[in-house]
Amino acid sequence: xxxxxxxxxxxxxxxxxxxxxxxxxxxxxxxxxxxxxxxxxxxxxxxxxxxxxxxxxxxxxxxxxxxxxxxxxxxxxxxxxxxxxxxxxxxxxxxxxxxxxxxxxxxxxxxxxxxxxxxxxxxxxxxxxxxxxxxxxxxxxxxx
Amino acid sequence: xxxxxxxxxxxxxxxxxxxxxxxxxxxxxxxxxxxxxxxxxxxxxxxxxxxxxxxxxxxxxxxxxxxxxxxxxxxxxxxxxxxxxxxxxxxxxxxxxxxxxxxxxxxxxxxxxxxxxxxxxxxxxxxxxxxxxxxxxxxxxxxxxxxxxxxxxxxxxxxxxxxxxxxxxxxxxxxxxxxxxxxxxxxxxxxxxxxxxxxxxxxxxxxxxxxxxxxxxxxxxxxxxxxxxxxxxxxxxxxxxxxxxxxxxxxxxxxxxxxxxxxxxxxxxxxxxxxxxxxxxxxxxxxxxxxxxxxxxxxxxxxxxxxxxxxxxxxxxxxxxxxxxxxxxxxxxx
Numbered sequence: 328x329x330x331x332x333x334x335x336x337x338x339x340x341x342x343x344x345x346x347x348x349x350x351x352x353x354x355x356x357x358x359x360x361x362x363x364x365x366x367x368x369x370x371x372x373x374x375x376x377x378x379x380x381x382x383x384x385x386x387x388x389x390x391x392x393x394x395x396x397x398x399x400x401x402x403x404x405x406x407x408x409x410x411x412x413x414x415x416x417x418x419x420x421x422x423x424x425x426x427x428x429x430x431x432x433x434x435x436x437x438x439x440x441x442x443x444x445x446x447x448x449x450x451x452x453x454x455x456x457x458x459x460x461x462x463x464x465x466x467x468x469x470x471x
Numbered sequence: 472x473x474x475x476x477x478x479x480x481x482x483x484x485x486x487x488x489x490x491x492x493x494x495x496x497x498x499x500x501x502x503x504x505x506x507x508x509x510x511x512x513x514x515x516x517x518x519x520x521x522x523x524x525x526x527x528x529x530x531x532x533x534x535x536x537x538x539x540x541x542x543x544x545x546x547x548x549x550x551x552x553x554x555x556x557x558x559x560x561x562x563x564x565x566x567x568x569x570x571x572x573x574x575x576x577x578x579x580x581x582x583x584x585x586x587x588x589x590x591x592x593x594x595x596x597x598x599x600x601x602x603x604x605x606x607x608x609x610x611x612x613x614x615x616x617x618x619x620x621x622x623x624x625x626x627x628x629x630x631x632x633x634x635x636x637x638x639x640x641x642x643x644x645x646x647x648x649x650x651x652x653x654x655x656x657x658x659x660x661x662x663x664x665x666x667x668x669x670x671x672x673x674x675x676x677x678x679x680x681x682x683x684x685x686x687x688x689x690x691x692x693x694x695x696x697x698x699x700x701x702x703x704x705x706x707x708x709x710x711x712x713x714x715x716x717x718x719x720x721x722x723x724x725x726x727x728x729x730x731x732x733x734x735x736x737x738x739x740x741x742x743x744x745x746x747x748x749x750x751x752x753x754x755x756x757x758x759x760x761x762x763x764x765x766x767x768x769x770x771x772x773x774x775x776x777x778x779x780x781x782x783x784x785x786x787x788x789x790x791x792x793x794x795x796x797x798x799x800x801x802x803x804x805x
Contacts, residue, residue, distance in 0.1 A: 342591025357734035371712035
């Protein structure tokens with residue numbers, strides 16, 4: 328890639344950051360060039376983020392309706408998927424799947440919940456509850 | 472609180488976190504090294520398609536060696552003494568880090584990028600292989616040189632500890648590393664060919680299927696097969712943009728580390744005076760441009776700006792593979 332061809336698309340997904348790319352100058356010499364974004368890349372990032380948010384909102388609605396446990400919602404809110412949660416909490420996949428059922432989830436011991444709480448870095452009380460809106464508190468202190 | 476920080480530490484922005492951290496550390500401890508040189512000497516260029524490992528439900532696609540490979544290569548290939556420590560408890564990890572900083576040492580850490588508060592929200596995914604440098608502390612704040620960023624930043628100790636001890640695939644267990652013995656000069660003229668030969672093997676003679684040049688072709692075939700899925704209309708956009716993200720997003724310096732490695736080849740040509748390396752550098756730049764065209768075209772199709780043509784995408788990946796094969800054939804006899 329030529330230095331002049333390095334995209335500067337000011338992608339919102341960069342959050343104001345400029346990334347370093349390597350490109351060749353007019354003498355054919357490689358040099359580091361900062362890029363404010365590439366539209367092709369940010370489109371891909373946004374699609375991935377919107378997909379995970381879609382699953383999060385869907386899990387929130389089902390939890391609200393009582394057909395899913397809040398665990399599934401909290402998992403997506405932390406940008407985890409089923410495999411990641413199972414690995415991080417070290418709980419068998421089939422057990423995690425079972426814990427998505429509200430009846431089973433309601434009967435879990437605090438000890439088991441504490442493992443999920445550690446994996447998702449939240450308190451057991453927060454883990455049992457469902458916030459009023461799906462998008463609130465993606466992380467302590469900030470909101471997305 | 473008094474601030475303790477290593478003297479004369481220079482922050483450098485890099486394309487990739489691990490090669491950035493390693494080149495900055497090695498330079499700080501007395502052996503000036505560019506990021507591309509660290510990447511190339513570690514023989515870190517790769518291609519791997521690993522459907523058994525999933526990232527957010529998608530198969531793992533990697534354009535470089537596993538996290539940790541560059542740190543280890545500094546020891547193995549360059550004879551740099553490296554202290555690498557992991558910790559059984561968080562408290563031990565925190566104490567060890569603070570002790571090194573209080574001695575004025577600059578250290579590298581492996582972390583999970585999701586838990587770092589200074590990282591913009593859209594970059595935050597559960598990825599345990601993110602490397603950064605801590606070069607001092609100010610009370611409960613660490614002074615951080617994260618190579619992905621233009622400037623240095625700060626991170627509270629609690630957040631850093633979470634990030635260091637996050638569990639899951641590739642978990643860091645608090646990994647902290649720093650050079651202990653750095654030679655002031657190394658024999659690059661003999662190390663460079665050895666590193667290139669090692670990389671030749673990864674790309675051209677992989678020990679597993681779906682790795683190296685063959686792996687690139689395999690993904691092309693896979694894309695065509697996915698067209699037969701019932702849920703192709705929802706799955707294909709996510710799959711294709713997943714490839715684009717793995718290629719461009721995770722600190723790759725553009726085109727899945729191809730430009731970074733091409734820059735290494737150019738620098739290596741200067742050091743050794745070997746023309747074959749500068750030719751290979753140009754050819755790999757062309758291959759990188761082909762990767763970028765693939766990304767552009769795949770997203771155009773996903774957005775409906777061009778009709779979905781999976782065979783055309785597969786063909787394009789074969790062009791990439793042809794170009795990369797040519798690069799490595801030219802380097803075979805190095």
